[in-house]
Amino acid sequence: MVTTTVPSAPQRLGRSDRSLHLLSATSGAADVVAFLKLNMVFTSAMTGNLALLGIAAGQGHLLSATHSLTALLGFITGVAIAAVWKERAFGLRRILGLEIVFLALYALCWLRWGFPPGGIPLYALILFSAIGMGMQSVAARLIDIAGVPSVVFTSTLTSIVLVCIQNLRRHQPLPFALHQQIAALLAYLGGAVLFAFLLMVMPALAVTLPAVLVALALWIRWHPAADTTA
Structure with a gap:
């Protein structure tokens, strides 16, 4: 008896991936806006932020260190x-x-004060952005796609390079998880590019759009019509 093997359906990015891409773009937005307009800090990439904290403290720039x-x-x-x-349920x-x-x-703080040079308004902007990114880092862990964190991509980039070299040497196809990691990395980069541009032409959109992106990620993640296969 001859048996036939039915090829498995090709894997494709689902709504969880798309939600993570929106969160990754939001992280890129947060870092770009904070670095360019909030006295050169990062509110998403804590590795870079720790380095900036060390530089400021080491050089005696105590005010910058507090940021x-x-x-x-x-x-x-x-x-x-x-x-x-x-x-918890629906965590x-x-x-x-x-x-x-x-x-x-x-966003409301910005609408009230703009990009302040210092004082309580500046600390409020930094604080609210960073709190949001801290929560997002946990959310990305719960979505749990290919080890992509949505807020820090150094380890993701390392994984991409290692897997590419390993599979190319073994003449093996690249795994689907690698495509997921690359897509999330490009989403972060795309968010950074887009929001750097928006800061020049439409700063109000640059500070209000992140909340909209996260809301859209939330909608895509659970809306039944967003992806019939997820």
Whole structure:
């Protein structure tokens, strides 16, 4: 008896991937806006932020150090808040919903004060952005796609290069997870490019759009019509 093997359906990016791409783009937006307009800090990439904190402290620039420290504390606060909710029913939805709230507060602060050179308004902008990104880092872990964190891509880039070299040497096809990682990395880069442009031509959109992107990610993740196969 002859048996035939039915080829498996090709893997493709689903709605969870698209949600993660929107979150990754939001991270790129947060870092670009914070670095260019909030006294050169990062509110998503804490590795870079820690380096900036070390530079400022080491060179005796204590005021700049407090900006980086505020971002660090805000990020930790966001992670802590998300940690409380992540094991509960609908934890991911609640975390993304709370992130939208903090990003909306960030946008409202900008609408009230613009990009302030210092003082409480500057710290408020840094804090709300960093809290949102801290919560997003936990949300990305709950989505759990190919080890992509949505807020820090150094390890993802390392994984991409290692897998590419390994599979090319063995003459093996690249795994689907690699395509997922590359797509998320490009989403972060795309967000950075887009929001750097928006800061020049439409700064109001650059600070209000992140909350919209997270809301769209939340909608795509659970809306039944967003992806019939997910």
